[in-house]
Amino acid sequence: MGKTLAEKILSDKSHGDAKAGDIVVADVDLVFVQDITGPLAIKQFKEIGFGSIAKPQRAIIFLDHAAPSPHRQLSNDHRFLRTFAKESGCFLYEVGSGVCHQLVAENVANPGDMIVGSDSHTVTAGALGAFATGMGSSDAAVALALGKTWLRVPESLLIILDGAFPKGVDAKDLILYLIGQIGAQGATHKALEFSGQALACLSMSQRLTIANMAVDAGAQVGLFPSDDVTSEFLVSQSRGDSYKPLHADTDAEYQQAIHLNLARIEPMVSLPHSVDNAVPVSEAKGVEIQQVFMGTCTNGRLEDLAIAAGILQGRKRHPDTRLLIAPASRQVLAQAIEKGYISSLVESGGVILPPGCAACLGLHQGVLGDGEACLSTANRNFKGRMGNPEAMIYLASPATAAASAIAGEITDPREAM
């Protein structure tokens, strides 16, 4: 019997014949933590008493969630992490470098890698064909100590993508639609594997958006095979020689196959307070929005800012709607400056926040007021997510976010293009 992408990678990393349902111990190519999960991970690591990290050159600490720090306690957590990075020899990305998942995609993840990140959206790197999965601090600590982790090899759901996106529809709409269909626990413990004729026209940026939200369907990982798009992306990031072919076998066994025709998808909005509460934008139209937040590991990339800048150029945000923009990384910010997107966004009334998680998790830089509604390009709209349980969060694409910022209410981006 052939193997799924998940079975292939985990067979390789566990030096055996891994089949769905098996418990395996896999070699880890990269372990990372961020500033919110990192302090506990490092304390747990110290508690194990191994002394040194198994592979310091394959361990990274990111200061991205509270960056720059809004609190004395978090500043002290940052100090603790910086000291540990120096002592242990692992790499640290300073405040302002960007969101961990974007930096992993830009600089580290390769097809066939096994990645453990102490952050649920570690799945983002599945776009590059890496078995990248989020774990808690203790699992990250053990991966640091041993250079290994244990996993149950997941069953896979095959998502077959055909057709092409109509104007105004993008990867975010696709993944919101899919999660709306299968539910926020539709893939719990499983792998999502993407395939189909439409893959050839999905850019790496779009794939990262899709893989990013695999966990919001409950999945352990969301995997793309490697192809020309993967190879071109790696070349563009000066990692061309890291390319590896990676495909599922044609006779691999899937728990279920789901066909999606991109041409039939509309701009989607996830209504509060759950990601799978996804409806076509027409059903959310007219909801007044006090804040638009554009960025995050889901939709803070150059292509996203290009779409937003294209819609906002020469127009102004609605006077009652704040527009916050956080590029996903320094590279994204630098390129967006060079391309003129940042001036368009600033001239339209946008506030540019430092590359990082920014307003996404309700810590700083855009906490909502009581009764306020925010349209966000992020991946989660749980109650309390953006710092206030009395606020409402709607999730949508960068195009919908930009169009809604102009109108001051949720708007169909196709009307603004």
Add this chain to the structure above:
Amino acid sequence: MANTVLRGRAIKVGDNISTDLIIPGRFAHLRSNLPELAKHVLEDTLPTFTSELSEGDFLVAGENFGLGSSREHAAIVIKMSGVGAILAKSVAHIFFRNAINHGLPVLLCDTDRISGGNELEIDLTDFSIINLTSGVRLSCNEISPLMSAILEEGGLIPYIRKHRDFEL
């Protein structure tokens, strides 16, 4: 594990209790101060939780408990508040591991058959639950032998300290 038979009362919560509801991001500055953080557990969804709970009570949830972020603090503060085990119809992948990694048992069962305040007895040797109030016996999903071993050692860190590696 010292105690394989647990007894306590059920405290019920609904479906889709996210990690943002268990311990919101706005308290992230307290994450290196766990006793302080634990005071806020579940406060946005069940404000009476910490005052109502007696040591050893069970948190009984619906579907997809613990969805969302990987913050292990969510499992830790539930354990610190005195919860003896989590019972749910289903539990999110990362949270499940995090709870076991802290020696907090997670049992999957039909929680519709448990009402708030019911007295429950849980036997961790065979993962069975008796609802002492209604007399109903509930069956649960078993966990993998590796997870059982981690739970028996009281969590992942003590497990690795003892075994120095994973033993399959």
